[in-house]
Amino acid sequence: MEARPEALPPHQRTVGQLVAEAIRFYGDHFWRVIVLGGALVLVDGVSFDRSVGVQTLLLWACAPVLTAAYVRASMLVAGRPVPRRVLVSAWLAGLIVFVPFPVLYRLYVLPGIALFGLVGLGVPAAVHEGLGVRDALRRGWQLGRADPVHAVGGIAALALIYGVTRYMLLILLATQGDQAQAVAALLADLVLSPILFVGAALLYVDQAARVE
Numbered sequence: 668m669e670a671r672p673e674a675l676p677p678h679q680r681t682v683g684q685l686v687a688e689a690i691r692f693y694g695d696h697f698w699r700v701i702v703l704g705g706a707l708v709l710v711d712g713v714s715f716d717r718s719v720g721v722q723t724l725l726l727w728a729c730a731p732v733l734t735a736a737y738v739r740a741s742m743l744v745a746g747r748p749v750p751r752r753v754l755v756s757a758w759l760a761g762l763i764v765f766v767p768f769p770v771l772y773r774l775y776v777l778p779g780i781a782l783f784g785l786v787g788l789g790v791p792a793a794v795h796e797g798l799g800v801r802d803a804l805r806r807g808w809q810l811g812r813a814d815p816v817h818a819v820g821g822i823a824a825l826a827l828i829y830g831v832t833r834y835m836l837l838i839l840l841a842t843q844g845d846q847a848q849a850v851a852a853l854l855a856d857l858v859l860s861p862i863l864f865v866g867a868a869l870l871y872v873d874q875a876a877r878v879e
Contacts, residue, residue, distance in 0.1 A: 689869055723773055727766075757790050757803060788874055
């Protein structure tokens with residue numbers, strides 16, 4: 668079997684290579700990463716068969732869990748223990764960034780993606796750099812502006828891969844009943860959604876290298 672090619676350094680990574688590194692990281696740390704999918708499973712479980720308005724409210728209600736999954740992914744990428752004080756700061760910064768997302772997502776998904784690409788990197792920045800809430804948000808904006816095309820494009824590519832793969836799985840089960848499709852959606856999010864959190868955490872590494 669041929670050896671897989673070495674990854675490019677973070678400041679040279681393309682969007683495609685970011686996705687590849689996220690998948691590689693997922694495979695190398697499967698059992699620690701897959702639990703992150705529980706956050707999207709929770710959103711599915713409480714939102715299934717609800718109206719759009721109720722789903723939006725529930726998305727806000729689930730923000731603490733979704734943000735915690737992002738913080739945990741950032742810890743895994745950092746690969747070292749992080750003080751609880753720093754984790755709390757990262758979590759609070761993530762909640763602040765998340766506030767407008769449900770509305771942006773319902774209006775048009777691209778502004779929501781841009782939000783995470785241009786500001787959301789403050790969460791892994793807090794974890795890696797030990798920042799407080801205000802400094803994390805400021806750092807996230809700095810990281811996003813270092814290479815906005817890579818930042819927003821990276822989040823968009825991760826979201827696209829997740830969404831398309833999930834949709835294809837549901838199409839395969841389109842002939843099944845509603846209950847079977849609901850179970851399939853839960854399983855798909857459990858397995859596929861961790862790539863979103865891990866990929867965003869790795870995107871911080873890329874953008875930090877570009878700032879430097």
